[in-house]
Amino acid sequence: MTHTDTDDVRLARVALGCLAEPGNRELGVLVRQVGPVEGLDRLLNGSVSQRLAEAARLRLTDNVDARDLARRLLDTADRLGARAVTPEDDEWPRQLDDLAHISRAADGRAVDRDTDPPHCLWIRGDTGLDEALDRSVALVGARAASNYGTYVATEMAHGLAERGWTVVSGGAFGIDAAAHRAALAAGGLTAAILACGVDRPYPLGHASLFDRIGEAGLLISEWPFGCAPHRLRFLIRNRVIAAMTRGTVVVEAASRSGARQTLGRARALGRAAMAVPGPVTSAMSVGCHAELREEGTRLVNDYKEVLEEVGRIGDDLAPTPRGPDRPHDTLDPLAAQLLDAVLPRKARTAEEVAAVAGVSGRDARRTLPTLVDAGFVIEHDTGYRLAPKPS
């Protein structure tokens, strides 16, 4: 494939992502049959259902050329420090392709909305999508979360992030925000999957949270710049949260809840479907309990039980080393203290580690290199971070 071919495909993918509402099954099937370039042409010359052709026409106002529109969006992305990722890119998370195959939920009920894979994802954040999402879990739940739910989401996200798992959520108030914040606080990776453009913070009160996620993690959306969130878009978006991750945990949910829809999608995709119980007296646990009364939803008390569901045997499921067998425990107190202050993903300078550990900079500068030699810590240009756990 020549460079121009690649560009053609890329432009077509971006345009396809703009000209129909994401998830459209008809367009997805067409593109899988004839490829994105030919698929776009057919969409534009009207060789598709009237409904789809009409929708595309309405989105191409002022006789803009579809490929010009795509080029402009890619330019805007460049300018804003964002990027587009399409199925042809190496970093495309392959697990999203599973969406092409669900049309029925696991229990045989028809899935009510179009659930095809995205044509294009808009991204803020440096980490590669495939790397970030290979080991990821979705924590979702009520906007009107209780203190209890916020606490559980925080603990769970913190535990997962500390173990090197990416915490995926929807960027909403309540459970979502608690999950993102705790993952950031743990120095881990978090991804917010939005139902509007990544330049458009929604809810507005999360503008600075989204900035932090965009810097330390990933902001991801199927909708191009400027797109507004609509009620329906949250439901369309939920399939991506479910498909991207190895499992979805509903932390709190009222009886009617978008989080329950995400869980249903996860179940339909064969991903781990989990829910956190709560007091039967709490309206915010009604949805969780309803899900737990369904076949196939697993009750989870904490992040360890989440890892049991999503982890791979021999890797995440390896028995946690305990007691004198834990190499950490063989360290002298100063080294152990410093090691506890080193984060798994974000590098800290010796001085930062010292401040967090509550020891002198001199002690940190002297001891951290011994931790590097011992294989506990990796040295970067920007400082020190934890070495990956031996498998």
Next chain:
Amino acid sequence: MTHTDTDDVRLARVALGCLAEPGNRELGVLVRQVGPVEGLDRLLNGSVSQRLAEAARLRLTDNVDARDLARRLLDTADRLGARAVTPEDDEWPRQLDDLAHISRAADGRAVDRDTDPPHCLWIRGDTGLDEALDRSVALVGARAASNYGTYVATEMAHGLAERGWTVVSGGAFGIDAAAHRAALAAGGLTAAILACGVDRPYPLGHASLFDRIGEAGLLISEWPFGCAPHRLRFLIRNRVIAAMTRGTVVVEAASRSGARQTLGRARALGRAAMAVPGPVTSAMSVGCHAELREEGTRLVNDYKEVLEEVGRIGDDLAPTPRGPDRPHDTLDPLAAQLLDAVLPRKARTAEEVAAVAGVSGRDARRTLPTLVDAGFVIEHDTGYRLAPKPS
């Protein structure tokens, strides 16, 4: 069978209940093969395992004759207003016979203790066992219950008792006591299954609660008068709670808990096994959540969901009448108020109903007969009680 034969069998059953620890499988199999009279003879002449013969000898101190011992126990029962019920009696709850067939739990694990049916039950309380236990549910749980657990047990027991279900529990502090008390408060039936003689309140602090249960409900034990509760006896007793009832609900339980054993027995017997969720932060819900993570335990939020598990279609599962279709709602306010103050099982005088309803005695005396005529209320010598719901 002559009267004397019947007496012989009865004496043998009572003696068998005394001379071996309840649940002994060897003795149960023997009695099923040769009958209670011959079974007792073989136990006494030592044609059984050494362990069993030795245990019987130790219990027959001072060369007391086994049948004399039984006669004396029956006399004491008479004097104390108690009675013995054996498998030959009409009121014997047949569902206990299922215990003869479990030796393995539902999941194939061996059941660790002898689980044979009782030979004899000692009873305080007037209601027939079969009648009381036909529609019964066990609510069990932690002694060190939280306020939350106590609240849920109270609500659940109240709802079940109001619907005419017998609430069975173990008479312990915490969840058990809350369940018994709420059933009594609802004017319903409750049965406490004890692990010691029914003359011997344990815990002592429940002496007056047991007196109330003995008056309005049932105190039941396999152990004859004077027997002390031992740790092991609670575990032996639990199989009877599980077998007597249509299902067992664990309301709160720590990680290690007798209530979990009862639930395991219920599962092994094919009875409904249920647990109430709670905050994952509560040590008193750890056992419930562990059970809910097992196959076959059903999460229940309230008494209605318990009835879904244990009720019979078309009877207990009939949709609850609502709105203007509820006959209750066709009553004038005074009559409706009075009807709410009439209990399902315990008759109240017109004056008692008036006091509870907060209306004058004159109004009650005038209106209650119209509720009788309309079929809502039944008149007894001792006052008024609710008419059974039309099926």
